[in-house]
Amino acid sequence: MSFVRGLKCRECGRVYPTSPIYVCEFCFGSLEVDYDYDQIKKTLTRDKIENGPRSLWRYRELLPIDGEPTVGLYSGFTPLVKASQLARVLGVKELYIKDDTVCHPTLSFKDRVVSVALTKAREFGFDTVACASTGNLANAVSAHGAKAGFKRFIFIPSDLELTKILGSLVYEPNLVAVKGNYDDVNRLCAEIAGKYRWAFVNVNIRPYYAEGSKSFGFEIAEQLGWRTPAHVIVPAASGSLLTKIWKAFKEFEKLELIEPVRSKMHVAQPEGCSPISTMIQNRSEVMKPVKPKTIAKSLAIGNPADGYYAKDVVCQSGGAAETAGDQEIIDAIKLLAATEGIFSETAGGVTLACAKKLIQKGLIGPHESIVISITGQGLKTQEAIQHHLAKPFLIQPNLSSFEEHVDFPEKKPFLSQEGAKSCR
Ligand SMILES: *Cc1c(COP(=O)(O)O)cnc(C)c1O
Numbered sequence: 152m153s154f155v156r157g158l159k160c161r162e163c164g165r166v167y168p169t170s171p172i173y174v175c176e177f178c179f180g181s182l183e184v185d186y187d188y189d190q191i192k193k194t195l196t197r198d199k200i201e202n203g204p205r206s207l208w209r210y211r212e213l214l215p216i217d218g219e220p221t222v223g224l225y226s227g228f229t230p231l232v233k234a235s236q237l238a239r240v241l242g243v244k245e246l247y248i249k250d251d252t253v254c255h256p257t258l259s260f261k262d263r264v265v266s267v268a269l270t271k272a273r274e275f276g277f278d279t280v281a282c283a284s285t286g287n288l289a290n291a292v293s294a295h296g297a298k299a300g301f302k303r304f305i306f307i308p309s310d311l312e313l314t315k316i317l318g319s320l321v322y323e324p325n326l327v328a329v330k331g332n333y334d335d336v337n338r339l340c341a342e343i344a345g346k347y348r349w350a351f352v353n354v355n356i357r358p359y360y361a362e363g364s365k366s367f368g369f370e371i372a373e374q375l376g377w378r379t380p381a382h383v384i385v386p387a388a389s390g391s392l393l394t395k396i397w398k399a400f401k402e403f404e405k406l407e408l409i410e411p412v413r414s415k416m417h418v419a420q421p422e423g424c425s426p427i428s429t430m431i432q433n434r435s436e437v438m439k440p441v442k443p444k445t446i447a448k449s450l451a452i453g454n455p456a457d458g459y460y461a462k463d464v465v466c467q468s469g470g471a472a473e474t475a476g477d478q479e480i481i482d483a484i485k486l487l488a489a490t491e492g493i494f495s496e497t498a499g500g501v502t503l504a505c506a507k508k509l510i511q512k513g514l515i516g517p518h519e520s521i522v523i524s525i526t527g528q529g530l531k532t533q534e535a536i537q538h539h540l541a542k543p544f545l546i547q548p549n550l551s552s553f554e555e556h557v558d559f560p561e562k563k564p565f566l567s568q569e570g571a572k573s574c575r
């Protein structure tokens with residue numbers, strides 16, 4: 152059972168049969184999955200989705216697979232957290248965190264895209280999967296590929312965070328650390344993908360991979376009670392996630408599962424790597440590739456593949472672009488943890504810092520509904536904050552050492568209970 156009609160060029164509209172290809176032969180535009188929405192509309196209801204599995208596969212009618220899902224059966228369907236404490240600090244009324252810090256099994260939204268990519272790779276008959284990654288994709292392909300029994304070749308920039316490297320190595324893939332930045336890795340992978348018959352999740356099967364990101368948007372709409380928020384703030388590396396959240400909203404609208412979409416899509420990038428945000432802020436039609444220099448390594452793509460599409464969505468929806476510096480990223484990670492008990496990686500720091508600025512500038516109104524996209528787990532980027540936190544109290548294992556070194560309000564009355572002791 153599949154509602155996929157094939158692939159379609161995003162530029163000239165030419166159609167192609169479902170296969171592991173990603174560029175249009177005629178105009179070199181990128182290809183996108185095309186569905187038969189009339190057929191989907193006949194079967195898909197809110198009820199059907201609500202009674203589906205508690206994973207991204209509850210939206211399988213809108214995902215590009217033919218058979219049953221075989222990878223990522225526990226991925227996705229993460230919490231949408233009502234963030235009332237953070238809302239108070241930011242001075243807004245209705246704020247939510249879409250929390251993919253707890254996505255199964257590798258704690259980032261990349262588990263979604265890889266679930267779809269590897270299910271599709273198996274349908275195409277591949278026995279080897281590969282990717283170019285800024286870290287989280289490496290973790291997800293390594294883990295999902297292990298469980299699904301694929302051979303794996305994972306390409307990363309050699310200067311990634313320790314936990315992102317360990318978080319791939321533990322699953323025993325062929326991990327290739329390239330002396331260069333992500334854009335160098337990506338260029339190399341395009342070459343390798345041309346030579347070997349592997350499923351490169353973000354090269355030759357990118358059209359299918361990218362569809363997995365829609366589940367992030369479907370969940371936001373379903374979990375808000377079948378409506379879309381006034382504002383969504385999304386971090387961008389390649390820019391794909393942002394465009395797919397929008398596509399998800401528009402598909403739900405087309406299927407009449409929700410009211411017409413009026414959400415504004417805002418893009419968040421680190422100051423040290425902001426080709427998309429800068430293009431939008433400068434009202435330029437041309438994206439200038441950059442050499443990334445930021446602690447938000449998962450967002451460090453200097454020449455984003457979906458940059459122009461992301462810009463189109465931001466502008467079309469009436470959204471805005473923002474950037475955040477390293478210190479703002481660190482402060483935002485700490486703010487999210489201290490108010491909502493959520494430990495985000497650096498990408499989430501970027502997103503919250505940018506959301507805060509958009510609120511301060513009045514581009515997001517205090518009475519409008521807001522969703523902040525938190526896409527990865529803080530334990531993976533500990534280097535970024537380890538020198539920016541308080542130290543633990545260090546004490547001897549006895550009561551007097553505890554009371555000597557630790558300050559807390561109850562201590563004074565407790566210490567002055569001498570009288571109580573002498574009554575015995
Ligand atoms: C990959 C990634 C993103 C951005 O994804 P794109 O679709 O390439 O824009 C955002 N956050 C985290 C944590 C990521 O790993």
Ligand SMILES: [Zn+2]
Pocket residue numbers: 160161162163164165175176177178179180
């Ligand atoms: Zn084309």
